[in-house]
Amino acid sequence: MKLASLRAIDAFVRLGGTGEAAQGLGISQSAVIKTLRQAEEELDLSLATTIQGRLVPTPEAQSLVRQAQPLFGALRRARHEADMIRVGMVNRLRVATVPGLAHSILPPAITRTRRALDESAAVEIMFDHVREHLATGEADLGISYGPMRADDIEDVALGQSPLVCVLSRDHPLARRTDLSRGDVEGERLISYGPDGVSASDSFQEALTSAGLSERVAITVRHTDTACHLAREGVGIALVDGFVISSNLVEGLAALPLEQSPLVTAYAHHRRHSPLDRAARLLLAQLQERSGS
Structure with a gap:
């Protein structure tokens, strides 16, 4: 089977449709459909079925990609490495x-x-x-x-930092020197979700120890998103104190959380x-x- 066919199957199952796969691969939707049909003949396996007028992966296709995930992962890495070599970023x-x-x-x-x-x-x-x-x-x-x-x-432990509260300078609490858990009790809190990669997530542990993990109303992945939301007055961002060294908190109030557990x-x-x-x-x- 050609690499193009493998890439099309992987993208089709991973992204959930022929249109999405075409966009991800940078080719036409008809090319994706043609490649899938050819792969079905070669494998003697049904890969796509029509539901509500659109082609979606069959359970057989999902099982194939799941079982062959190491192969598809290696294929994606090889493709990415080829792209890096082409633009001069091999080393x-x-x-x-x-x-x-x-x-x-x-x-x-x-x-x-x-x-x-x-x-x-x-x-x-x-x-x-x-x-x-x-x-x-x-x-x-x-x-x-x-x-x-x-x-x-x-x-390798790099360093530790307490949690800090980032808020708009117009916020009523912005003039304080620090904030306690009680101060933020009735506020809309913005913070990170679990990173999903660690045996234990020191940031989430700090939130839990501070009694604030269940109080987070808006979950973000990026610190700049949290700070921009705080800047717009949406709520108070709870982030680690490492962020104070960046310019993301410029124009904002960054106040330490009183008796904060440390984030590593x-x-x-x-x-x-x-x-x-x-x-x-x-x-x-x-x-x-x-x-x-």
Whole structure:
């Protein structure tokens, strides 16, 4: 079977329709349908069925992709690597991170690392699925609220920070020097959801210990989204204090949460794969920047 057929089947099942697959692959919908029909003949398997006027994956197609997920994952990685080679980024520093830390401790560390390498380091930043990116060799370093506690992954504590409340300067609480749990009890709270990659998520543990996890009304993935919502007066953003080092809180009030539990930022790398110079430099910069 041709690679194009495998890619079409994967996209069709993963995205849920021929139109979505066509958009994801950058080809016409008719080309996707034709490829699926050819694959059905070759495999002697029904891959698509019509429901309410649109083609959707059959249970057989879903089972095929589920069982062949390592193959489809390897195919996507190979395709991505080919794209990177084509644009001259074969030798690059690859970092997988969660959005909350990508906006705070990561940018200055990358800047200093590139400066140490005479600006010669190409960098690729991938969001979420940190453990998967590391396990498959797609990332050199990972950053999350971990730890992962996996036999094949080394967890490196970078530093700790309390929770902070970010709110519009027009907010009635903005003139306070700090806020307690009681102060935010009746407020609309904005914060992150679980990262989904760690054995224990230190940010979620801090929220729970502070008695605020059940009070979050708006869940976001990105710190800038939380800060923009706070800026618009939608509510109070509960984020980690690392964000204070960024310009996201410029024009906003950032107040420490009284008696806040600490959030720990972690770096991760594959235990038995030595880091190259760029990755070692970035890890050192992350540790220095975070105070570990």
